[in-house]
Amino acid sequence: MVVLEGNPDLILQRSTLVSSEEEVKQAVTRVAQEITATLRQDQPLVLCVMGGGVVFTGQLLPQLVFPLEFGYVQATRYHNRTHGDAQLVWKMKPGEEVRGRTVLLLDDILDEGVTLAEIKAQCLALGASKVVVAVLVEKMLGRVKPIRADFVGLEVPDQYVFGCGMDAYGWWRNLPAIYAMQGEA
Ligand SMILES: O=P(O)(O)OC[C@H]1O[C@H](OP(=O)(O)OP(=O)(O)O)[C@H](O)[C@@H]1O
Ligand SMILES: Nc1nc2[nH]cnc2c(=O)[nH]1
Secondary structure: OOOOOOOHHHHHHOEEEEEOHHHHHHHHHHHHHHHHHHHOOOOOEEEEEEOOOHHHHHHHHHHOOOOOEEEEEEEEOOOOOOOOOOOOEEEEOOOHHHOOOEEEEEEEEEOOOHHHHHHHHHHHHOOOOEEEEEEEEEEOOOOOOOOOOOEEEEEEOOOOEEEOOEOEOOEOOOOOOEEEEOOOO
16 A cells, blocks of 8 residues: 655645636635625624634635634644544634624635534634634535534535645645545545
């Protein structure tokens, strides 16, 4: 078996394109328009879910044409691997600043939904008045998830995807398009 983990060039060679840079750009612009139409009066607190959410957030924020405040949370359960642990590990929890606010969570991917469900629950437990979720991609699993996204850029197949903030064994978050790793679901 070929070990891809420490070999970013081989990872890319053995992957297939899922969404081009142009498709990603168009999806982000559409999501920005949808969010603007929905939240323009809310003065939301926008929280990027680091680290995967960083590219989506960077592309989206300048296209949101209403007043907002910005911060971030950080939690991981995949640890640069292709399957997640049951338990989420927090690196930066939401704080008191969410109380009474409309919170907009921005993340790269809604897969099984464990991560965003827990972050949303934390925000609500801290007194957020509303929590709205936007993701660059949602993975089509064909089963019920513990959370639904309010805004979705693109749907991706049930394969391990990377690029646009999403990693492949820690590599390639910087790619402007989205790829699927061969042989990894
Ligand atoms: O819907 P789920 O199955 O819970 O998976 C989605 C989460 O997985 C990734 O985070 P990861 O744990 O890889 O941390 P990262 O943001 O540092 O990449 C991604 O950024 C999402 O937050
Ligand atoms: N990079 C990446 N992170 C994920 N987190 C949950 N699913 C995925 C995935 O398919 N790719």
